[in-house]
Each structure stands twice: as C-alpha cells, then as structure tokens.
Amino acid sequence: HLYGHVAGAARAFNISPLYWKKYRKGQITTRQAYSAIARLFNDEWWTHQLKGQRMRWHEALLIAVGEVNKDRSPYASKHAIRDVRARRQANLEFLKSCDLxxxxxxxxxxxxxxxxxSISNPEIRRMELMNTIAGIERYAAAEGDVGMFITLTAPSKY
Structure with a gap:
C-alpha cells in the first residue's frame, strides 16, 4: 500500500516507477516493492528521471510550435541534435581518458x-550486420528458401 502512495508522486510527473505494471495488476512482491520504494527515495534517480522528462517535454513543445518539420529540421529539433552530439562527444572524451x-x-x-x-564502433557494427545478412542468405539458399532480412528503424540522420 505504501508503494502506491509513493509511486503516485512519480506518476504525477508521468514517470513510471519500477514494477508499476506489476503493482497495477496486483502482482508485486514485497521484495519488489521494497526495491522500488528505495529507488523512489533516491535523489540521483529522481534527477535522472526529471532530466529525461524535461528533455522529452521540451522536444514535444518544439514539435508543437513547428520547429520540427520537413523544411526546418525533419527528424528532431536543432536543440535535441546538439544535445545528442554533445553527449556522444562527452562519452568519447570519457573513453579516451580511461585505461584498462x-x-x-x-x-x-x-x-x-x-x-x-569492437562492435561498439558503428563501422564494425555495420560490417557485422552485413556478414550476418550474407550468412542468412547462404543458409536460405542451401535450404531452397529465400533469405530476407528486414530492419525497421527510426530515422538515424543524426
């Protein structure tokens, strides 16, 4: 019962707390409720959740006022694109500063x-994908079938 009250605060911000669906179905265990409540009282978790929510709301507002359209910026707002690039650069700088x-x-x-x-490198990841597709096609041909590899993605221009 305590979990429902504490989780209500997160839901007020449109944030789904850990095990929320199980709670709604009446299937949450005491251990799950305890771990979810511990997270709901963690200020770092809230900071992360609220920053993410702020970014989503900001992007939704920019879409609503027409900043994201085929003429201006077809996939995401310029602000969101800058954020993604800055995060990628920060991650790269962090990796450069670390040793194993x-x-x-x-x-x-x-x-x-x-x-x-490793396959964390986009170029190597693409080569791995092409190799997988070729293997599927060879296997299908050997079985008398047609190999088909379908990938559904969101636009990845940025």
Whole structure:
C-alpha cells in the first residue's frame, strides 16, 4: 500500500516507477516493492528521471510550435541534435581518458582502442550486420528458401 502512495508522486510527473505494471495488476512482491520504494527515495534517480522528462517535454513543445518539420529540421529539433552530439562527444572524451589494466601482468591499454575495435564502433557494427545478412542468405539458399532480412528503424540522420 505504501508503494502506491509513493509511486503516485512519480506518476504525477508521468514517470513510471519500477514494477508499476506489476503493482497495477496486483502482482508485486514485497521484495519488489521494497526495491522500488528505495529507488523512489533516491535523489540521483529522481534527477535522472526529471532530466529525461524535461528533455522529452521540451522536444514535444518544439514539435508543437513547428520547429520540427520537413523544411526546418525533419527528424528532431536543432536543440535535441546538439544535445545528442554533445553527449556522444562527452562519452568519447570519457573513453579516451580511461585505461584498462590487467592486474596480473600490469599491462595497460587505452579503453578507446578496445571500444573502437569492437562492435561498439558503428563501422564494425555495420560490417557485422552485413556478414550476418550474407550468412542468412547462404543458409536460405542451401535450404531452397529465400533469405530476407528486414530492419525497421527510426530515422538515424543524426
């Protein structure tokens, strides 16, 4: 019962607290309620949630006043695009500032080199996808079928 009252504060801001759907169905356990309440009393969680909500509301307002349309900025507001680019740059700078260390050998390597050599790198991710598609097509052809790979995405211009 306490969870419902505390979660009501989050719902007032259009934020779905942890296990909200289970609570609404009457399926929440005591342990789940306890962990959800602990999160609802955490100021860092609230800061993160409210910042995210603020960004969504701001973007919705910019869409409503016509800042996002095919003539001005077709996919997102210029503000949202700047935010995404700034976050990407900040993440990149953070990765550049970190090292990985093998505790047994003492060997150190740059974290950014490992990230850029993994599927976290968009170019490598694309190559992996193309390789997967080719494998699906080869398997389908061997089985006498037609391989079809369909990807549904939102615009990714930015």
């Amino acid at each position: 260390e093998n505790r047994e050998t003492g060997e150190r390597i740059d974290l950014i080199s490992k990230v850029m050599g």
